[in-house]
Amino acid sequence: MPLMKHFAAPAADDTSLDEGPDAWLAQLAAPEAAARRAAAHALGDWPEAVPVLLCALDVETEQAVRSALLAALGRIGNEEAAAGLAACLRREDAWLRNAAIEVLRGLPGQVAAVIAHLLVDWDRDVRILAVGILDTLRHPSVETWLLQLIEADGDVNVCGAALDVLAEVATDDARAPVTRLLERFDGEPYIAFAGKLVLGRLARSA
Amino acid sequence: MTEPTISADDFQRFREYFYRRSGIHFEPSKRYFVDKRLVERIRANGCTGFRDYFAMLRFQASGQEWQALVNEMTVNETYFMREDYQFECLVESILPELAARKRRGEPLRIWVMPSSSGEEAYTIAIFLLERWPELSDWDVEIVSSDIDTRILAQAQAGLYSQRAIQQLPASWLQKYFTREAGGWRICQMLRDAVAFTRVNLADPREVDAYRDYDVVFCRNLLIYFDDASRRQAAESFFDVLRPGGFICLGHSESMSRISSLFRIRKFPQAIVYQKPLEGL
Numbered sequence: 001m002p003l004m005k006h007f008a009a010p011a012a013d014d015t016s017l018d019e020g021p022d023a024w025l026a027q028l029a030a031p032e033a034a035a036r037r038a039a040a041h042a043l044g045d046w047p048e049a050v051p052v053l054l055c056a057l058d059v060e061t062e063q064a065v066r067s068a069l070l071a072a073l074g075r076i077g078n079e080e081a082a083a084g085l086a087a088c089l090r091r092e093d094a095w096l097r098n099a100a101i102e103v104l105r106g107l108p109g110q111v112a113a114v115i116a117h118l119l120v121d122w123d124r125d126v127r128i129l130a131v132g133i134l135d136t137l138r139h140p141s142v143e144t145w146l147l148q149l150i151e152a153d154g155d156v157n158v159c160g161a162a163l164d165v166l167a168e169v170a171t172d173d174a175r176a177p178v179t180r181l182l183e184r185f186d187g188e189p190y191i192a193f194a195g196k197l198v199l200g201r202l203a204r205s206a
Numbered sequence: 207m208t209e210p211t212i213s214a215d216d217f218q219r220f221r222e223y224f225y226r227r228s229g230i231h232f233e234p235s236k237r238y239f240v241d242k243r244l245v246e247r248i249r250a251n252g253c254t255g256f257r258d259y260f261a262m263l264r265f266q267a268s269g270q271e272w273q274a275l276v277n278e279m280t281v282n283e284t285y286f287m288r289e290d291y292q293f294e295c296l297v298e299s300i301l302p303e304l305a306a307r308k309r310r311g312e313p314l315r316i317w318v319m320p321s322s323s324g325e326e327a328y329t330i331a332i333f334l335l336e337r338w339p340e341l342s343d344w345d346v347e348i349v350s351s352d353i354d355t356r357i358l359a360q361a362q363a364g365l366y367s368q369r370a371i372q373q374l375p376a377s378w379l380q381k382y383f384t385r386e387a388g389g390w391r392i393c394q395m396l397r398d399a400v401a402f403t404r405v406n407l408a409d410p411r412e413v414d415a416y417r418d419y420d421v422v423f424c425r426n427l428l429i430y431f432d433d434a435s436r437r438q439a440a441e442s443f444f445d446v447l448r449p450g451g452f453i454c455l456g457h458s459e460s461m462s463r464i465s466s467l468f469r470i471r472k473f474p475q476a477i478v479y480q481k482p483l484e485g486l
Contacts, residue, residue, distance in 0.1 A: 002341045002342055003334065003399035005401050006313070033485070041410055041441065067466070068441060071437055074437065074438075136433075140265045169261075205257055
């Protein structure tokens with residue numbers, strides 16, 4: 001009979017869970033990547049593991065383990081995790097930066113605590129990535145943060161990125177700041193294009 | 207209260223957002239379909255118009271309205287042979303590749319998640335019997351799981367409406383089903399061939415029981431998840447699969463948008479995702 005009905009669930013093993021996170025924390029340094037990945041997933045239940053998970057993210061090279069570490073940090077999802085993930089925006093590793101943004105987009109309450117600093121960061125790349133977090137963030141202040149940014153930021157690329165998001169989320173509150181931005185960056189073709197798109201949409205939906 | 211209206215700009219704005227979040231693209235020809243459902247949701251939420259509703263949808267922390275809207279915008283039904291190009295891909299491309307590197311005597315294991323009322327798992331079983339001659343050389347296990355125990359009981363009973371079986375070739379219908387007062391009953395042999403189990407995909411500890419699968423079918427489920435749950439599901443599927451195992455998603459879903467753990471495999475019949483052979 002080639003089609004076989006078979007499903008044998010292994011016996012549940014909650015030993016490590018009962019004993020706390022210590023065994024998993026130790027396992028996070030195991031030589032086998034599979035063991036480190038399992039530990040990373042398990043530690044997603046322990047908020048006190050955030051510093052260790054973030055340290056592991058610094059040194060881990062195996063993609064599947066890094067992915068598990070990020071998933072664990074996202075599952076814990078507290079302010080400490082969000083701050084640690086926000087720090088990843090400075091990393092050279094493009095995969096890590098993008099993965100951190102993805103996780104942060106799912107933590108709107110916690111992002112609120114770190115976004116103000118990111119949007120005024122000295123590094124314009126960090127500011128552009130911070131705008132990327134706002135792209136699909138479900139938080140009522142997204143428009144306010146973007147408007148504050150375009151009123152103050154002197155970088156054309158940062159403001160262009162902000163206008164891209166505003167094209168979707170802008171309300172009447174955006175009309176004056178976007179108009180001022182167009183004046184400030186007079187002669188910048190992308191700002192002119194994106195700014196007019198925002199204002200055009202607002203005018204048509206008035 | 208006046209009827210809310212959706213302008214061309216509103217439609218454009220909405221479909222860009224909906225595509226980015228769900229991967230589902232609405233052509234301009236779907237305008238009527240989309241507008242009608244948007245108006246329904248605007249009314250259901252007591253919003254004053256599209257702008258009011260869109261802001262609520264976009265920023266609501268619970269994501270509850272997003273869920274409700276996705277339910278409205280997607281065709282939430284299953285039937286035998288649905289998106290059958292993937293079953294073609296299974297028997298023409300995926301299984302031959304898996305069989306070529308598997309040891310004799312090792313079972314081939316397929317997981318269907320979510321099971322719903324069993325149409326997909328039974329379709330796979332029928333495809334293997336009808337379209338994969340090598341089946342006689344292998345033991346194949348099909349496990350079909352769902353969070354809903356009522357739907358699993360329905361799957362095990364194997365009784366289907368005319369609508370569910372209408373895409374089946376007449377010869378297969380005759381061979382594997384019998385007509386009953388309540389519809390069409392799938393034969394005992396197939397009911398005995400599929401194991402139906404309850405699992406919550408969102409709970410990694412429950413999914414720990416599912417390991418060493420060669421193929422996972424997870425179609426039209428992830429579109430209902432939020433980003434974090436989707437990523438968690440991708441992590442779980444990675445652990446469920448053997449190295450080199452495949453995952454088949456629904457036509458509007460893309461693993462590349464969720465996780466970089468899997469590789470894209472373009473077969474002549476379908477695009478599917480593969481856990482790398484090397485590494486974990």
